[in-house]
Amino acid sequence: MSEKKQLSATVAALREQSPLVHNITNYVVMNNTANALLAIGASPVMAHAVEEVQEIAAISSALVINMGTLSPKWVEAMGLALEKANELGKPSVFDPVGVGASSYRTETAIKIMETYKPSVIRGNASEIMALAQFSSSTKGVDSTTSSENALTAAQELSKKLSNTIVISGATDFIVTNNLAAKVTTGSAMMAKVTGMGCTATSIIGSTLAVNSDHHLAAHHAMEIMGTAGNLAEEKSDGPGSFQMNFLDALYAISQEK
Numbered sequence: 001m002s003e004k005k006q007l008s009a010t011v012a013a014l015r016e017q018s019p020l021v022h023n024i025t026n027y028v029v030m031n032n033t034a035n036a037l038l039a040i041g042a043s044p045v046m047a048h049a050v051e052e053v054q055e056i057a058a059i060s061s062a063l064v065i066n067m068g069t070l071s072p073k074w075v076e077a078m079g080l081a082l083e084k085a086n087e088l089g090k091p092s093v094f095d096p097v098g099v100g101a102s103s104y105r106t107e108t109a110i111k112i113m114e115t116y117k118p119s120v121i122r123g124n125a126s127e128i129m130a131l132a133q134f135s136s137s138t139k140g141v142d143s144t145t146s147s148e149n150a151l152t153a154a155q156e157l158s159k160k161l162s163n164t165i166v167i168s169g170a171t172d173f174i175v176t177n178n179l180a181a182k183v184t185t186g187s188a189m190m191a192k193v194t195g196m197g198c199t200a201t202s203i204i205g206s207t208l209a210v211n212s213d214h215h216l217a218a219h220h221a222m223e224i225m226g227t228a229g230n231l232a233e234e235k236s237d238g239p240g241s242f243q244m245n246f247l248d249a250l251y252a253i254s255q256e257k
Contacts, residue, residue: 006216006220007220007223010207010210010211010216010217010220011041011220011224011253013210013211014040014041014042014206014207014210015041016041017061017209017210018041018042018043019042019043019060019061019062019206019209019210020042020043020044020045020059020060020061020209021037021042021043021044021045021060021061021062021063021064021202021205021206021209022045022047022053022056022057022060022062022063022064022081023037023044023045023046023047023064023066023202023205024046024047024048024053024063024064024065024066024074024077024078024081025046025064025065025066025068025095025198025202026066026067026068026069026097026198027068027069028068028069028194028195028198029066029068029194029195029198029199030046032194032195032198032199032243033064033195033198033199033201033202034046035247036199036202036203036246036247036250037202037203037205037206039247039248039250039251040203040206040224040250040251040253041206042205042206042209044202045060048073048074048077049077050073050076050077050080053077053078053080053081053084054080054081054083054084056081057080057081057082057084057085057088057090058084058088060090061090061209061210062090062091062092062093062205062206062208062209063081063082063085063090063091063092063093063205064092064093064095064201064202064204064205065078065081065082065092065093065094065095065112065118066094066095066097066198066201066202067095067096067097067098067099067105067108067109067112068095068097068098068198070104070105070108075108078112079111079112079115079116082112082115082116082118083116086116086117091119091120091205091208091209091212091214091217092116092118092119092120092205092208093118093119093120093121093122093201093204093205093208093218094109094112094113094116094118094120094121094122094201095121095122095123095197095198095201096109096112096113096121096123096127096130096131097123097127097197097198098127099123099127099130099131100126100127100130106130109130109131110131113131113161117161117162117163118161118163119163119164119208119214120163120164120165120166120204120208120214120217120218121157121161121163121164121165121166122165122166122168122197122200122201122204122218123166123167123168123197124147124167124168124169124197125147125148125149125150125167125169126150128150128153128154128157128165128167129149129150129153131153131157132150132153132154132156132157147167147168147169147170147171147172147173148169148171148173150167150173151167151173151175151180154167154173154175155175155177155178155180158175158176158177159177162177163176163214164176164214164215164218166200166204166218166222168197168200168222170186170188171183171184172184172186172222172225172226174215174218174219174222176214176215179215181215181219183219183222183223183225183226184226185223185226185227185229185230186225186226186229186230187229187230187232187233187242189229189232189233189236189238189239189242190225190229190242190246192238192239192242193239193242193243193246196225196246199225200221200222200225203221203224203225204217204218204221204222206221207220207221207224224250224253227249227253228246228249228250228253229246229249231245231249231252231253232245232246232248232249233245
C-alpha cells in the first residue's frame with residue numbers, strides 16, 4: 001500500500017472508530033487538545049485523579065501523558081495509568097514538556113521514560129536531547145536548537161527504549177531505531193499558538209489507537225498536523241484566527257487531502 005493510501009486509511013479509521021483517547025495533560029492545553037481530538041474524529045477523556053485513572057486507561061484505546069503542569073498527585077496518576085496501559089497492551093505517548101528546565105521535571109521524565117517505556121515520545125529538539133542526556137539547554141518549553149540536531153539523540157533513545165521518538169520543529173522527524181521519516185508541512189504560525197506541540201502529542205495518541213504500527217501512526221499524526229497547519233494559515237491573519245482555523249482544518253481534513 002502506498003504512503004498516501006496508508007495515511008488515508010488512518011484518517012478514515014479515526015472517523016469510523018472514534019477511539020477513546022485518555023489524556024493526563026496540563027491545565028494550559030486541556031480545552032485545545034480535547035477540541036482537536038474531537039475535530040479529527042477521536043473521543044477525548046481528560047482524567048487525572050489517582051482514584052480513577054486505571055479504570056479510564058482500561059476502557060481507552062490509547063493513553064496520552066503530558067507533564068506540562070506537574071504536581072506530585074498528577075505524577076502518581078501518570079504512573080498508575082501507564083502501568084495499566086502496559087498491563088493491557090495499550091499504546092501510550094509521552095510529552096516531556098520542559099524536561100531539563102528543572103531537576104523535578106528531569107527526574108520525573110526520566111522515571112516515566114525508563115520505568116514505563118511509552119510507545120512514542122514526542123518533544124522538541126531540546127527536550128529529546130535532554131532526555132537522551134545530551135548536552136543541551138532549554139528555555140522553558142521552547143526548543144533552543146533545531147530538530148535536525150536531535151536526530152542522533154532520538155536514534156539512541158529509540159534503540160534504548162525500543163520505541164518511536166518524534167522530534168517536532170520546522171521539520172518534524174519520526175525515528176524508530178535506524179528508520180527515520182520527516183514531515184516538512186506545517187506553518188510557522190503554529191509556534192505562535194500555545195499548546196500546538198501538546199496537540200500533536202494527543203493527535204499521535206489518536207492515530208496510535210487505530211494503527212498498530214507505531215512508527216506509521218506517529219508519522220501520520222504529524223502529517224495531519226502539518227496539513228491542518230497549512231490549511232489554517234491560508235485563512236488566518238494572526239495567531240488568534242489561526243487557532244480557530246486550525247480546528248476547522250482538522251475537522252475538514254479528508255482522505256483526499
